[in-house]
Amino acid sequence: AHIVTLPGDGVGPEVTAAAVAVLQAVAEHYDHQFTFEEHLIGGCAIDASGEPLPAASLEACKKADAVLLGAVGGPKWSDPNAKVRPEQGLLALRAALGVYANLRPLQVHPALANLSPLKNEKLKDVDVLFVRELTGGAYFGAKTRTADAATDECRYTEAEIERVVRRAFALARERRHHLTSVDKANVLETSRLWRNVVQRIAPEYRDVKVEHQLVDSMAMLLLTQPGRYDVVVTENLFGDILTDEAAALAGSLGLLPSASLGDGKRGLYEPIHGSAPDIAGQGVANPTGAMLSAAMLLRHSLGLEEEAQCVEAAVSHVLAHGPRTRDVGGQGNTAAVRDAVLMAVE
Amino acid sequence: AHIVTLPGDGVGPEVTAAAVAVLQAVAEHYDHQFTFEEHLIGGCAIDASGEPLPAASLEACKKADAVLLGAVGGPKWSDPNAKVRPEQGLLALRAALGVYANLRPLQVHPALANLSPLKNEKLKDVDVLFVRELTGGAYFGAKTRTADAATDECRYTEAEIERVVRRAFALARERRHHLTSVDKANVLETSRLWRNVVQRIAPEYRDVKVEHQLVDSMAMLLLTQPGRYDVVVTENLFGDILTDEAAALAGSLGLLPSASLGDGKRGLYEPIHGSAPDIAGQGVANPTGAMLSAAMLLRHSLGLEEEAQCVEAAVSHVLAHGPRTRDVGGQGNTAAVRDAVLMAVE
Ligand SMILES: CC(C)[C@H](C(=O)O)[C@@H](O)C(=O)O
Ligand SMILES: CC(C)[C@H](C(=O)O)[C@@H](O)C(=O)O
Numbered sequence: 001a002h003i004v005t006l007p008g009d010g011v012g013p014e015v016t017a018a019a020v021a022v023l024q025a026v027a028e029h030y031d032h033q034f035t036f037e038e039h040l041i042g043g044c045a046i047d048a049s050g051e052p053l054p055a056a057s058l059e060a061c062k063k064a065d066a067v068l069l070g071a072v073g074g075p076k077w078s079d080p081n082a083k084v085r086p087e088q089g090l091l092a093l094r095a096a097l098g099v100y101a102n103l104r105p106l107q108v109h110p111a112l113a114n115l116s117p118l119k120n121e122k123l124k125d126v127d128v129l130f131v132r133e134l135t136g137g138a139y140f141g142a143k144t145r146t147a148d149a150a151t152d153e154c155r156y157t158e159a160e161i162e163r164v165v166r167r168a169f170a171l172a173r174e175r176r177h178h179l180t181s182v183d184k185a186n187v188l189e190t191s192r193l194w195r196n197v198v199q200r201i202a203p204e205y206r207d208v209k210v211e212h213q214l215v216d217s218m219a220m221l222l223l224t225q226p227g228r229y230d231v232v233v234t235e236n237l238f239g240d241i242l243t244d245e246a247a248a249l250a251g252s253l254g255l256l257p258s259a260s261l262g263d264g265k266r267g268l269y270e271p272i273h274g275s276a277p278d279i280a281g282q283g284v285a286n287p288t289g290a291m292l293s294a295a296m297l298l299r300h301s302l303g304l305e306e307e308a309q310c311v312e313a314a315v316s317h318v319l320a321h322g323p324r325t326r327d328v329g330g331q332g333n334t335a336a337v338r339d340a341v342l343m344a345v346e
Numbered sequence: 347a348h349i350v351t352l353p354g355d356g357v358g359p360e361v362t363a364a365a366v367a368v369l370q371a372v373a374e375h376y377d378h379q380f381t382f383e384e385h386l387i388g389g390c391a392i393d394a395s396g397e398p399l400p401a402a403s404l405e406a407c408k409k410a411d412a413v414l415l416g417a418v419g420g421p422k423w424s425d426p427n428a429k430v431r432p433e434q435g436l437l438a439l440r441a442a443l444g445v446y447a448n449l450r451p452l453q454v455h456p457a458l459a460n461l462s463p464l465k466n467e468k469l470k471d472v473d474v475l476f477v478r479e480l481t482g483g484a485y486f487g488a489k490t491r492t493a494d495a496a497t498d499e500c501r502y503t504e505a506e507i508e509r510v511v512r513r514a515f516a517l518a519r520e521r522r523h524h525l526t527s528v529d530k531a532n533v534l535e536t537s538r539l540w541r542n543v544v545q546r547i548a549p550e551y552r553d554v555k556v557e558h559q560l561v562d563s564m565a566m567l568l569l570t571q572p573g574r575y576d577v578v579v580t581e582n583l584f585g586d587i588l589t590d591e592a593a594a595l596a597g598s599l600g601l602l603p604s605a606s607l608g609d610g611k612r613g614l615y616e617p618i619h620g621s622a623p624d625i626a627g628q629g630v631a632n633p634t635g636a637m638l639s640a641a642m643l644l645r646h647s648l649g650l651e652e653e654a655q656c657v658e659a660a661v662s663h664v665l666a667h668g669p670r671t672r673d674v675g676g677q678g679n680t681a682a683v684r685d686a687v688l689m690a691v692e
Contacts, residue, residue: 245565
């Protein structure tokens with residue numbers, strides 16, 4: 001299998017290197033051939049070429065079996081009025097690869113429950129899979145700006161909603177058969193269309209229990225009843241907000257992975273944390289989210305379920321027994337965590 | 347002073363009656379003359395007249411010194427495809443009254459900290475005032491719907507942003523001199539305009555420390571560092587989501603008030619909870635949010651600060667010593683809580 005890596009900015013390179021090391025250990029242990037090819041994206045790409053997603057990066061990603069990304073952005077490129085911004089590279093890549101379904105699993109490791117802002121009894125049974133629509137909505141709609149006004153259009157077609165909702169139904173079938181669809185149907189037209197599509201499709205998945213929640217209620221329910229949810233599907237911007245909120249429950253953003261999938265097997269994998277400029281270059285970033293993203297890559301793009309579970313078990317073992325990075329209460333650095341996971345994989 | 351009440355649907359009438367009783371007790375105790383006039387809004391108005399905001403209701407509100415609202419909506423009127431929906435009445439009222447600044451204070455009563463999903467040590471010093479823009483954004487933008495697509499436009503003018511941001515700065519001056527502006531400037535054009543306006547105005551308020559956060563980060567920070575925030579200002583939809591999330595911290599939605607203000611003294615006051623159809627008509631709803639909304643009415647529309655504090659102290663006393671309603675771990679009904687607060691006011 002051929003994997004393109006896009007380390008990006010800030011801690012991106014550090015955590016991506018750790019994830020690549022894990023994939024190499026898996027290849028060796030299970031006797032696979034993985035080839036890696038590194039490319040630029042984000043702020044470092046702007047510095048090198050003036051573009052946040054150079055053509056060479058995009059072409060390589062299109063030819064790859066999977067793409068492993070670190071993070072983009074940082075204070076150096078954070079003027080919101082700049083013509084070219086690192087985030088544009090990430091958004092353009094998501095669109096170009098057609099990865100419309102962003103999977104963000106949330107579980108709370110028992111050994112880390114004390115780090116969560118939520119009371120421990122609330123965290124019991126928390127096991128949610130968010131499915132965020134990733135290539136539509138206000139992120140990609142028409143924008144205007146005049147001297148004294150601005151607009152963003154949120155647009156969804158039935159087809160865009162249907163494909164991501166079907167993916168969520170299919171995932172719910174593999175899990176606890178419960179799907180929560182989140183919208184703001186009491187106010188937004190796109191949400192009313194969204195709800196209509198979910199209601200129209202639901203009879204085809206009679207074994208899945210469907211529930212609708214308004215996004216404001218859901219922001220509350222994630223805190224008061226987090227153990228109630230199985231698969232949660234929602235549009236791009238709501239998904240952005242709700243998954244970050246949910247991530248706080250895990251105790252550290254550094255822990256969580258994501259997979260962005262389209263219709264084929266090719267996917268884009270990235271930890272949900274950002275470029276963390278405050279600790280970049282110090283070798284102390286938590287590589288867990290990136291390593292678990294590599295596990296998702298093994299599962300979804302390469303069809304290697306056993307290998308994926310091996311990585312997940314290794315990471316879980318290290319979270320329980322250490323070493324740990326600072327963000328999860330330890331004193332270990334990135335390399336120490338990486339080496340411990342490599343040991344557990346072998 | 348002349349006060350229009352709009353009890354609305356579900357538990358709205360029950361909690362509004364309790365809030366009116368508190369205002370009457372204040373009038374008696376401090377020797378004020380308050381007159382009350384009740385009108386329809388929401389589902390009950392649709393049933394009575396076919397319209398969620400009948401002209402008579404709106405005219406009365408425009409002539410009043412203040413408007414006290416209960417809640418709108420319920421399963422009977424919840425088909426998102428219906429032509430006429432209860433929420434439209436509320437949105438039309440907010441727009442017609444020009445109440446662009448929605449103030450939602452969040453404090454966690456020490457006696458109720460055990461009810462919060464957050465760990466107690468996180469709740470120390472939580473005292474946030476959200477200022478949500480209430481008459482713009484995707485709530486009021488152009489919408490389209492065709493057979494297979496839908497759009498919502500989020501639109502903001504500089505003037506719309508400036509007036510609510512100035513209100514937030516002014517409120518920060520009366521508090522801890524810290525303002526957090528929340529946007530999604532890395533993706534949305536309206537957010538870039540928002541951030542520009544905040545940056546342009548900030549030098550006029552040199553005594554206020556300004557911080558910008560992206561909405562996804564803020565959804566997380568509200569859980570990991572809730573004690574860090576003072577005044578938080580944001581656009582309509584982000585405010586809707588973040589304030590419901592924050593409300594979960596208090597332990598029950600039933601506790602929290604809101605005030606919606608425009609340029610004059612007239613305001614619209616409502617508890618942040620909804621119509622709670624599951625417990626409507628049983629006399630067990632928590633009247634605290636409505637009573638604290640009445641306190642905000644005394645403060646902001648009638649200029650009666652001492653009276654407002656008297657109500658707040660009475661409510662706080664009852665929360666500490668009981669009786670309490672079920673949602674906050676008690677067995678008292680609405681009337682018992684109301685009577686205890688009335689006793690404490692007198
Ligand atoms: C970097 C930013 C554009 C991105 C988003 O909003 O999608 C990030 O927050 C994410 O969630 O992946
Ligand atoms: C009822 C609904 C339209 C309303 C809103 O979204 O503004 C409510 O959620 C609120 O926060 O007051």
